Amino acid sequence: MATRGFGGRRTPADVASRIPPGQALTTGFPVLSAGPTPRVKLAEWSFTLKVGPRPLVKWDWDAFNALPRTRITRDIHCVTTWSKLDTDWEGVTIDDLLAAAGFAAPPTPFVLAHGFDGYSTNVPSADLVGGKAMVALSYDGAPLAPDHGGPARLLVPHLYFWKSAKWLSGLQFTETDTAGFWELRGYHMYGDPWREQRYHDDL
Amino acid sequence: MTAPLGWQTARIAEIVPRGARVKSFFLAPERPFVFKAGQHVDLRLTAEDGYQARRSYSIASSPGQPERLELAVEKLEDGEVSSFFHEVAQVGDEIELRGPIGGHFVWDVADGGPLLLVGAGSGVAPLMAMLRHRADQGAATPALLLLASRSWDEALFRDELIGLESRQDGFRLMIATSRDAPRRAGDHGRRFDRPMAAEALAGLPEAPRHVFICGSNAFVEAAAGALLDEGVAPGVIRTERYGG
């Protein structure tokens, strides 16, 4: 159905193929979160890797920062319809994190990512390995700002950005795909922007 | 939230200007749906060649009126969708709509109070739905709205809110205008700050059980920060951020 009188603003042709359906290019960096920005002190910060209910490894800020670092440039897509191209991140890939914990492969098929604010989100383990995801510690060459999820956030750029949990406190490997915060509130379990998997009943 | 969310058509039944920068669009959906105060809808505009743009807008009207949804759209300079609504859309036009969406930034009278609402600009829209719902239900839930606006004339839903306050049923309104002097006793002529947060908290009979903050990200960060500084527990604060 065409909307009377709507012309629309087109994505520049050179980047059009990088913008998923229903998304629009932004040059800003909009912020979305369900609650106030938590005040996480680096001295109290920790990151815990769990399998099911069992904590296996816990890093403090210094130990976490001693892990191998990777810098990546990726396009990101928020479910509220903005996309941002060529964002520049640095952090610890999940592959390096697993290796540091002594795993050659993810111990279970799914992950629940947890934030200091009580937020959680679910991602299949396969979407986190092979260089596809990291725990990001810096954005655009500077430490990650608190409202963008600092000190550390998950970065899973090929899924809608709510999967990239802010204020990350740990990853929990689970046997079954367990809905997180937004997934319990109507959003999609997987969230592939190229298939427009925004809400629970999108295929 | 398990109701199907498919796209449907809604007709623009009425357009009401609200100050210089906001217009309310009253939409009549083909298939009205049950929703909660605070939820939003997605709208989708389609050009002749199939190009589409979609954006989210909070429902400002009460859940008691599902056949007539009010959306308060603020005009952004060069905004693709908000400019279309302000400059092109007319009564009788059909718009594609999907909803209701959002299961977190919602309040029902059964959730109780005290309720502290803090909104700036068009961010008052979902809070207005909560207050209209509260009034519809004849609830006496203690509630206070801090309405932040640049000017008195732009303060969204100002007259209706003053009317709600005059019912003296436990609802209080504080207006903070950053560019105008305060007009009423208890209002403020500056941006939301920590002393204002303290005053809003003191205006409730006890610590708020639910706090809802909505507006631009910068406003939400400042308002949430001031309330945290005043000792509000982070777990009771819910936020909705409209943009960078």
Ligand SMILES: Cc1cc2nc3c(=O)[nH]c(=O)nc-3n(C[C@H](O)[C@H](O)[C@H](O)COP(=O)(O)OP(=O)(O)OC[C@H]3O[C@@H](n4cnc5c(N)ncnc54)[C@H](O)[C@@H]3O)c2cc1C
């Ligand atoms: C849950 C939710 C509820 C909302 N409710 C309302 C409402 O009730 N009333 C209202 O007026 N607006 C509301 N908004 C904002 C609305 O969805 C649009 O973002 C706004 O109308 C601007 O769209 P536009 O096409 O006019 O501007 P655009 O053409 O998108 O551009 C405006 C500027 O903002 C940037 N931008 C684009 N998209 C976003 C985004 N999602 N967040 C932040 N910045 C962005 C662009 O880069 C550009 O600089 C809501 C947003 C959300 C997420």
